[in-house]
Amino acid sequence: MKLLVVDDDPDLLALVAFALTNAGYAVVKAADSPEALRLFDAELPNLVILDINLPSGSGFDVCRAIHGKSEVPIMMLTARGEEEDLVRALELGADDYLTKPFSPRTLLARVKALLRRAGIEAGDTVAAGKVSLDLEAHTIAIAGGAPLRLTRLETRLLQILVAQASHVVSAERLLAHVWGHRGSGDRQLLKQLVHRLRQKLERDPAGADLLHTESGIGYRLKP
Amino acid sequence: MKLLVVDDDPDLLALVAFALTNAGYAVVKAADSPEALRLFDAELPNLVILDINLPSGSGFDVCRAIHGKSEVPIMMLTARGEEEDLVRALELGADDYLTKPFSPRTLLARVKALLRRAGIEAGDTVAAGKVSLDLEAHTIAIAGGAPLRLTRLETRLLQILVAQASHVVSAERLLAHVWGHRGSGDRQLLKQLVHRLRQKLERDPAGADLLHTESGIGYRLKP
């Protein structure tokens, strides 16, 4: 998840970037509007945090330019008592705003909310023991071996199994997570999916006995 | 990229300035020849668009003066049936001309051509590995090879792929970025665009296998 932060105040810029980096986001920093636009094109961030008070009042221009070329959500930073600017910014396409001063915690909460509202999900990797599941690339790597390609259903199945690593997950829950509340009695689907997944995993010797059957209950991933 | 437009007709001046601004150029406007020369010195534009019919017939003077002090390309605007003036202007150092009336589209094409010919392209480029994408000229150069011309959609597609180089970009996100459809299921557009882009890239041997398919997920650019 990549964020672009634009502010001409170096201290605030560093503070915001620090807070966001700590929260696990990749942060790109810009200090003026030409740099902001250049970095926006080059990095295509998932969200933009923009100070309304850029030198030469060009915060609006940046907002308009970005909103015109992309649907990326934009969060404006404003000083207290600038309601007019705020309204103008929202008209120009900003999606949320934050009044200075603000706490890093508030910033983080708003950023998360905005990302969720925009339907942009993190889609990172999940790991447990020697298995590492990449939800975005739909691959799994076992003990540092070459990544295996997974299908959509296989990825969903492994997602919950890795998350509950070394705990049994009931067939019901697996069915609900992979297929949604569909044919909840349909064990055959699960049987087949597990079968096919095992075949795929056995191509990597280290992954041969990862998937354990707990008879009458469900399945378990042994990491 | 900064352009100086000189015309004594306020309507035409505004129209031309609007078209060029919309295309992303910075535009400086002048209504008469003293102002033109003053602004030329002050702003040092990359290209001058000059009406031949300035009051007191001084369009030629401006042309000569500018051509004498700089190598900047000059485009003259002429009314129909002023061939003599045209020849004189070209002798005085004008590089191209447009006959009024002209469409904004034509103007833009000629301006771009002139800038390219003069070798002062904007150079708003994004790079990743051996590929270098020029967002303004709509060209891509691979491993230092000759630039390939791209269409608008191809450029937008490559922009996001280059920005996320060697990471998978989901079909959803590509669709959203190129067409603006949020979550629209229209994959056929993407299929076609990728197909056409691959054909174009294969004309450069170094670019033959840049675009990788990640089945069920999206595409990836291997730099």
Next chain:
DNA sequence: CCGGTTCGTTACCGACTTGTCACCAGCCTG
């Protein structure tokens, strides 16, 4: 107006994915 380019649309093909059925083996219970 003409020729070229760009782009959306439809259609078809092959490969992969997924749902479904059939069958088998093991286990438990009456």
Next chain:
DNA sequence: CAGGCTGGTGACAAGTCGGTAACGAACCGG
């Protein structure tokens, strides 16, 4: 032991996905 349950396996059909070709509309530049 019969019958029912569970889980594993193979096979097949339907659906989906990606690549390719071809047509045509819209647009642009001359």
